[in-house]
Amino acid sequence: MSLFKAAALAVTIGSLALGGTAIAQEKSYVIGVSVPTADHGWTGGVNFFAQQAVDRLSKAYPNLSFVLTSAPDSTKQAADLEDMVTTRNIDGLVILPGDPDAMTSSIKKVKDAGKWVTVVDRALSQPGIEDLYVAGDNPGLGTTTANYFKEALPDGGNIVILRGAPIPIDAQRVDAFMAGIEGTDIKVLDSQFANWNRDDGYKIMQDFLTKYDKIDAVWAQDDDTLVGVLKALKEAGRDKEMWSVGGAGMNQIIKMVEAGDPAVPVDVSYNPNMVATAIDLTALHFVAGAQVDGRFIINSTLITKDNAAEFDYENTPF
Amino acid sequence: MSLFKAAALAVTIGSLALGGTAIAQEKSYVIGVSVPTADHGWTGGVNFFAQQAVDRLSKAYPNLSFVLTSAPDSTKQAADLEDMVTTRNIDGLVILPGDPDAMTSSIKKVKDAGKWVTVVDRALSQPGIEDLYVAGDNPGLGTTTANYFKEALPDGGNIVILRGAPIPIDAQRVDAFMAGIEGTDIKVLDSQFANWNRDDGYKIMQDFLTKYDKIDAVWAQDDDTLVGVLKALKEAGRDKEMWSVGGAGMNQIIKMVEAGDPAVPVDVSYNPNMVATAIDLTALHFVAGAQVDGRFIINSTLITKDNAAEFDYENTPF
Numbered sequence: 175m176s177l178f179k180a181a182a183l184a185v186t187i188g189s190l191a192l193g194g195t196a197i198a199q200e201k202s203y204v205i206g207v208s209v210p211t212a213d214h215g216w217t218g219g220v221n222f223f224a225q226q227a228v229d230r231l232s233k234a235y236p237n238l239s240f241v242l243t244s245a246p247d248s249t250k251q252a253a254d255l256e257d258m259v260t261t262r263n264i265d266g267l268v269i270l271p272g273d274p275d276a277m278t279s280s281i282k283k284v285k286d287a288g289k290w291v292t293v294v295d296r297a298l299s300q301p302g303i304e305d306l307y308v309a310g311d312n313p314g315l316g317t318t319t320a321n322y323f324k325e326a327l328p329d330g331g332n333i334v335i336l337r338g339a340p341i342p343i344d345a346q347r348v349d350a351f352m353a354g355i356e357g358t359d360i361k362v363l364d365s366q367f368a369n370w371n372r373d374d375g376y377k378i379m380q381d382f383l384t385k386y387d388k389i390d391a392v393w394a395q396d397d398d399t400l401v402g403v404l405k406a407l408k409e410a411g412r413d414k415e416m417w418s419v420g421g422a423g424m425n426q427i428i429k430m431v432e433a434g435d436p437a438v439p440v441d442v443s444y445n446p447n448m449v450a451t452a453i454d455l456t457a458l459h460f461v462a463g464a465q466v467d468g469r470f471i472i473n474s475t476l477i478t479k480d481n482a483a484e485f486d487y488e489n490t491p492f
Numbered sequence: 493m494s495l496f497k498a499a500a501l502a503v504t505i506g507s508l509a510l511g512g513t514a515i516a517q518e519k520s521y522v523i524g525v526s527v528p529t530a531d532h533g534w535t536g537g538v539n540f541f542a543q544q545a546v547d548r549l550s551k552a553y554p555n556l557s558f559v560l561t562s563a564p565d566s567t568k569q570a571a572d573l574e575d576m577v578t579t580r581n582i583d584g585l586v587i588l589p590g591d592p593d594a595m596t597s598s599i600k601k602v603k604d605a606g607k608w609v610t611v612v613d614r615a616l617s618q619p620g621i622e623d624l625y626v627a628g629d630n631p632g633l634g635t636t637t638a639n640y641f642k643e644a645l646p647d648g649g650n651i652v653i654l655r656g657a658p659i660p661i662d663a664q665r666v667d668a669f670m671a672g673i674e675g676t677d678i679k680v681l682d683s684q685f686a687n688w689n690r691d692d693g694y695k696i697m698q699d700f701l702t703k704y705d706k707i708d709a710v711w712a713q714d715d716d717t718l719v720g721v722l723k724a725l726k727e728a729g730r731d732k733e734m735w736s737v738g739g740a741g742m743n744q745i746i747k748m749v750e751a752g753d754p755a756v757p758v759d760v761s762y763n764p765n766m767v768a769t770a771i772d773l774t775a776l777h778f779v780a781g782a783q784v785d786g787r788f789i790i791n792s793t794l795i796t797k798d799n800a801a802e803f804d805y806e807n808t809p810f
Contacts, residue, residue, distance in 0.1 A: 470787070
């Protein structure tokens, strides 16, 4: 029996119970959406795009409703999940786990309760729990960035790298970047962990500027880090000496790219609206009975002056 | 400028032209959908699910419209694409190319004309043309099937294999299956190309039955082929001697699995409704400005008595 037949049957039973007076209506579904609290720019975007998807889908499909929660830590996020299953009676869950290792067992409980599970961005520590995985392309972010560096520095040059945090996502990006520039005359002077953080980006770039007289370009990997880098460059009066590339698609950076600012010639996407796509695909499972269990990896696209408009979302907080 | 701002601007200009009398409305988009004519069961499903998605999305998003065409060959499919670009003024294309090699240059022309391109199922002969690729998991189909064979034949047994056609999809499936049963006592007596075809399945199975006295199980890889296999088994009076597994999710087979028929204990999905998912994601790009360029691989799921209902689509021709 398909979802559609199940719906038809439910209506039939309902009609009988009401003495045949009920009019036919579609079965309703509740989708839980759990995301981290907006503790930095990117998660601010996640919250914004999740809310936008919930609003749009509620309007497009009146038989769908949503429970959207955000959590500052794993304790709260686990409690949200338990509440969704036990009292909100969700049919499916879309989750961007703040700490995927800590959340794995809570998410497994949702799956074991027979609910659909979509995981966004951060892979769980145990494979095979989720029905659908939606994420950005981390190795692709490194490769796309390396390709730009090679093109922009055809004769080589000195660069510095501000890494993220010492977790697999960072390693995937950096390994792909290093493989991409292999065999060129691009020389990595230094590389430090800036934790995808603005203040760390500022301090580390100050340090790099003290240590190195000639830097041609900076790979900051992340737009939050990049904002710190740009501040350090400006304060040191060296902002005309080099260009910098971040990553993610923060609106402030997109606008610089769009304006043709030579300090930030391009950006590379790691789009927080992947959460909206995950919500949409999950909705599709319920409203259309579509088979959407699988793995959707969204490109890390080079954002230039030419296509920046596509990434300049109105009213975004990120 | 985002899609939303572009829309707002278009409305502003329109309002001025009409002397300020026009009311605000969302920008409209036209999506072309091109699929092969229903020449066998699976493409019948593709046409059915494409039409269903077009109907649902036209209702959910009134600013979307669609041009849906089906083509018996590459000449017609190429002509459909040219018409979509030159006279129907599409904003994006979703295509399941009948012959991906023959269609690659036509699809590249659509991309070069600045249109969004989503390719479904069959990879083009040149990488990097499409924005979005949506397909089933071909190695996964082999692996999932092999896992079932291992579980159902823990002490080994004699099996025969009916392959598809000699193209990469078949090789991916068969290689993964063979890797999956490696090291077990499952013995492959014979393997022949049945071209995902009912008549070929019938003839090849007749031949296998003549040649081999003791067969424990059949891997037909495809449900059309499986229908031919079952016919041969029945006619030979050997339908109680062995069980068979196809692939794709044909409704007739799903119903046998759902009913617990020992002749067909399970099926493995390769769902023609992947075309609907591709249309939905493409629509999302236009209605929500979501970043959906990337690669979505839909699982090849084991379909058992327990979950067969999810794959039993009402009114499907496949």
